[in-house]
Amino acid sequence: MADETRLDFASVQAVITASGVNAHGAELHGVLTGLICAGFSFDDHDYMAMINDLFNNGEGLPKDLKDVVKQMFGEVWQDLLDESYRFQLLLPDDDETIVERGHALGVWVQGFNLGFGLQQKNNPVLSDDVKEVLTDFAEIANLSDDVEEDEETEQAYYEIAEYARMSALLCFSELGTPPSEPEDPQQPKTLH
Numbered sequence: 226m227a228d229e230t231r232l233d234f235a236s237v238q239a240v241i242t243a244s245g246v247n248a249h250g251a252e253l254h255g256v257l258t259g260l261i262c263a264g265f266s267f268d269d270h271d272y273m274a275m276i277n278d279l280f281n282n283g284e285g286l287p288k289d290l291k292d293v294v295k296q297m298f299g300e301v302w303q304d305l306l307d308e309s310y311r312f313q314l315l316l317p318d319d320d321e322t323i324v325e326r327g328h329a330l331g332v333w334v335q336g337f338n339l340g341f342g343l344q345q346k347n348n349p350v351l352s353d354d355v356k357e358v359l360t361d362f363a364e365i366a367n368l369s370d371d372v373e374e375d376e377e378t379e380q381a382y383y384e385i386a387e388y389a390r391m392s393a394l395l396c397f398s399e400l401g402t403p404p405s406e407p408e409d410p411q412q413p414k415t416l417h
Contacts (some may be wrong), residue, residue: 232297234317234329244287248280251329253294254315255336257301262337262396263344267302267404275343295388302404314390323378328370330386334362334387335392355399358392366388 237250246262256279276294277283286294297315304312316329338359345351351359365385372378 232293232315234315237293237297237315240289240293244290246281246286246290249315249329249332249336251314251333252336253280254297254301255333255338256340256343257294257298257313258305258393259337259340259342260344261298261301261305261340262393262401263341264348264400264402266402269383272298279339289373305394305401306403310394312390314386314392314393316386321373323372324370325366325383327372327378327382330382330389331366331368331370334389335366337389338362338366341396352399355396358396361392362389 233374234250237253241248241250241253253276256276257272260275265272272293273286273294277285280286285291301312314330314333316333317326319326
């Protein structure tokens, strides 16, 4: 059974469109995921200023969209930390055309690289695996939207989307900074 309080692409895009902000739901999700996977702290609330700068010329977002961004930030964290690998890219449903889904996947990886770069700009030391992911994502972002509606294209889309999902998890495992556990005042402090 699906969790009805979780965000989905269509509802996110509807809020973005209603707010009059020129953004794509997949790109927004990609930026937040890239920030987090590159080591952005859970307790750092500066992400909203970054989102305002990137998507609304530095102006504050309308309340409904701001609420969606906050929920999305929390869901990305929750999903990346989930040990059952629940994390998924925020993309259109399968009933949308392959052109629309392929475009959304392209802007998701572009957003990921942007968010990742914003967080890692002062820390260029990355593993070869992470460097490869960022290079691959740049190539995926440049794939043509001119595709055939056929089984081969569908299969390629699913393989690329799964690669992007697992690559994000890899980046998070290497660079992510999980929230620290709050100290329990009932437990004595242990010195190591």
